[in-house]
Amino acid sequence: MNVQQAKQRFGIIGISDALDRAIETALQVAPTDLSVLITGESGTGKEAMPQIIHHNSARKHNNYIAVNCGAIPEGTIDSELFGHEKGSFTGAHETRKGYFEVADGGTIFLDEVAELPVSTQVRLLRVLETGEFLKVGSSKTQKTDVRIAAATNVNIPDAISKGKFREDLYYRLNTVPIQIPALRERKSDIHLLFRKFASDFGEKYRMPPVRLSEDAVMLLENYRWPGNIRQLKNIAEQISVIESERLVTPETLVRYLPNIQETKLPTVYNGASASEMNEREILYKVLFDLKNDVTDLKKLVMSLMQGGMSDADLTTVQRLYPQLTTGEREELDYEIHHPPRTETYSEPIHEPQIVEESLSIEEKEKELIEKALEKHKGRRKNAARELGISERTLYRKIKEYDLT
Numbered sequence: 001m002n003v004q005q006a007k008q009r010f011g012i013i014g015i016s017d018a019l020d021r022a023i024e025t026a027l028q029v030a031p032t033d034l035s036v037l038i039t040g041e042s043g044t045g046k047e048a049m050p051q052i053i054h055h056n057s058a059r060k061h062n063n064y065i066a067v068n069c070g071a072i073p074e075g076t077i078d079s080e081l082f083g084h085e086k087g088s089f090t091g092a093h094e095t096r097k098g099y100f101e102v103a104d105g106g107t108i109f110l111d112e113v114a115e116l117p118v119s120t121q122v123r124l125l126r127v128l129e130t131g132e133f134l135k136v137g138s139s140k141t142q143k144t145d146v147r148i149a150a151a152t153n154v155n156i157p158d159a160i161s162k163g164k165f166r167e168d169l170y171y172r173l174n175t176v177p178i179q180i181p182a183l184r185e186r187k188s189d190i191h192l193l194f195r196k197f198a199s200d201f202g203e204k205y206r207m208p209p210v211r212l213s214e215d216a217v218m219l220l221e222n223y224r225w226p227g228n229i230r231q232l233k234n235i236a237e238q239i240s241v242i243e244s245e246r247l248v249t250p251e252t253l254v255r256y257l258p259n260i261q262e263t264k265l266p267t268v269y270n271g272a273s274a275s276e277m278n279e280r281e282i283l284y285k286v287l288f289d290l291k292n293d294v295t296d297l298k299k300l301v302m303s304l305m306q307g308g309m310s311d312a313d314l315t316t317v318q319r320l321y322p323q324l325t326t327g328e329r330e331e332l333d334y335e336i337h338h339p340p341r342t343e344t345y346s347e348p349i350h351e352p353q354i355v356e357e358s359l360s361i362e363e364k365e366k367e368l369i370e371k372a373l374e375k376h377k378g379r380r381k382n383a384a385r386e387l388g389i390s391e392r393t394l395y396r397k398i399k400e401y402d403l404t
Contacts (some may be wrong), residue, residue: 010052014188014189014192023052026049035047035173035176036178037150038050041180047231059107065109066108067099070111074117080099083095084138087136107148109149109151128148128172133145136158162311184225190220195209197233201241207240209240216249216253218250235256239253365401366403369383369394372386373398
């Protein structure tokens with residue numbers, strides 16, 4: 001099984017390099033019996049990795065048990081994991097097998113492993129080191145052959161320093177570390193995930209799936225997503241159910257994004273604090289400033305082509321270019337590769353003179369669009385291909401310049 005096949009089988013959506021590396025590591029370690037520690041923020045999808053490991057190992061035909069360590073009360077966690085003998089504590093009316101006995105020959109996934117009590121950590125360490133455990137209330141040692149995959153969103157070295165997690169257990173679990181990236185580190189995946197969730201909820205509730213406008217996509221991708229994929233899925237469901245308009249604009253989307261002031265958008269607020277502006281003002285200011293940045297960037301590129309630019313100008317170009325949308329990059333790239341030309345002419349008596357065409361970006365852009373439409377007899381698809389821009393960008397420019 002390769003990375004792409006693993007994504008398809010386990011429903012993983014994304015194309016980011018960090019996600020692919022995590023899946024690739026899981027596939028490589030799967031044939032071994034090494035313990036794996038999966039780290040990442042809450043809601044990033046850590047539970048998919050131990051499933052990939054189990055189903056690509058020699059243990060795949062045996063039991064796979066997932067245990068949420070944080071959901072089991074401290075007084076019963078030992079009984080759940082290792083079992084108990086009849087009469088070992090109040091309510092123990094019969095002997096019970098624990099997960100390590102039931103999963104013998106298979107895999108146990110210990111989610112939120114940092115939530116385990118220290119006394120239980122000692123028992124777990126013994127299993128990892130010797131494969132032995134004791135049922136609660138028993139003095140008879142039992143053997144088990146279980147592969148352990150653990151996950152946590154806690155900074156374990158910090159927990160070790162506070163005495164909440166055993167250092168020796170950490171190194172036993174962390175034989176192979178797998179880091180799952182936060183959603184904000186996977187910007188290329190955010191819109192893909194939203195579209196998948198919107199499609200699923202559209203089918204579930206028997207309605208057309210919601211779609212995002214281009215500006216809404218930009219807002220979505222620059223939100224911090226503290227709840228990661230789980231939060232994105234919840235918001236997609238809320239919008240699918242509540243909104244009657246199927247095209248979601250930034251003004252609509254911002255109502256569903258809590259703490260929007262903390263969003264790290266690609267702009268500077270010119271000294272104004274986020275708390276001084278309401279959410280709608282922030283959104284419009286972001287979009288307006290970004291448009292101005294695009295205009296400045298075009299002017300700087302033209303300056304370079306006409307005679308060079310300063311180090312400060314070059315720094316500005318490097319800062320602004322990654323913030324452009326796909327359509328804006330297409331427009332800028334077209335202008336870079338199709339610069340305004342200068343024409344020379346001479347008179348019999350006078351010295352040669354240089355006549356420059358207009359350097360107005362808007363005028364040149366309008367002229368090129370008109371020529372392309374005329375050449376292709378109004379066929380916008382062909383005109384867009386000739387201009388080297390997307391059809392969507394061409395439609396927008398036609399409307400902006402009031403072309404027919």
